[in-house]
Amino acid sequence: QVHLVESGGGLVQAGGSLRLSCAASGGTFSDYVVGWFRQAPGKEREFIATITWTGSTTDPADSVKGRFTISRDNAKHTVFLQMNSLKPEDTAVYFCAAKAGLINYKTPSNYNYWGQGTQVTVSS
Numbered sequence: 368q369v370h371l372v373e374s375g376g377g378l379v380q381a382g383g384s385l386r387l388s389c390a391a392s393g394g395t396f397s398d399y400v401v402g403w404f405r406q407a408p409g410k411e412r413e414f415i416a417t418i419t420w421t422g423s424t425t426d427p428a429d430s431v432k433g434r435f436t437i438s439r440d441n442a443k444h445t446v447f448l449q450m451n452s453l454k455p456e457d458t459a460v461y462f463c464a465a466k467a468g469l470i471n472y473k474t475p476s477n478y479n480y481w482g483q484g485t486q487v488t489v490s491s
Contacts, residue, residue, distance in 0.1 A: 369394035369465050369480040371401075376461060376485030379453055383489070387448040389463030389482060396420070400469055401446040402478060403437060405459035405487075412462070414473040418446060425472060431457075453489045460484040 375387040389401060402417035416427040416437040424437055434453075439446040446463060464478035471477045 369396075369399065371463050371465060371480055371482035373461060373463050373482040373485040376487045378488045378490065381453060381455055381489055381491050383453050384449070384451045385453065385487060387450065387461055387463075387485060387487075389446040389448075391444045391446070391465065394465075394480075396441060396444045398467055399465040399480075400467075400472060401439065401463055401465050402472060403435075403446075403448045403461060403463055404475055405457075405461045406484075407459040410459075412475045413459075414475070415448065415461075417469070417472045419469065425469070450487070453487075455489045455491045458487060458489050460486050 370392045372390045397420040400419045403415040404412050406412040417425045418437045418439050434451050436449045462484045463482045465480040466478045
């Protein structure tokens with residue numbers, strides 16, 4: 368059983384930056400890929416990016432490409448999402464999730480473990 372806890376969300380002005388963290392415990396961290404997703408009110412959960420145990424990353428969503436970067440620190444069992452040049456449309460609850468393998472990594476329902484989410488609000 369993997370337990371995930373996100374942190375680092377908050378209120379930021381447009382153009383600002385935030386770094387989200389996803390701390391994992393339980394299970395074997397190297398068995399899982401970790402993805403970041405977000406969900407705005409009234410919208411479906413949206414894929415952002417995924418990272419493997421070795422640090423290989425998938426193509427991020429077009430909406431965040433060039434602005435968001437995913438990384439991980441295996442020694443600390445933590446995955447990060449660096450978010451730069453934030454826009455009001457980035458406002459959402461951000462979740463990290465873990466699954467075994469990269470098959471269908473963009474589909475939220477394929478992830479076995481989820482954190483509780485952290486709110487990110489970008490003001491204009």
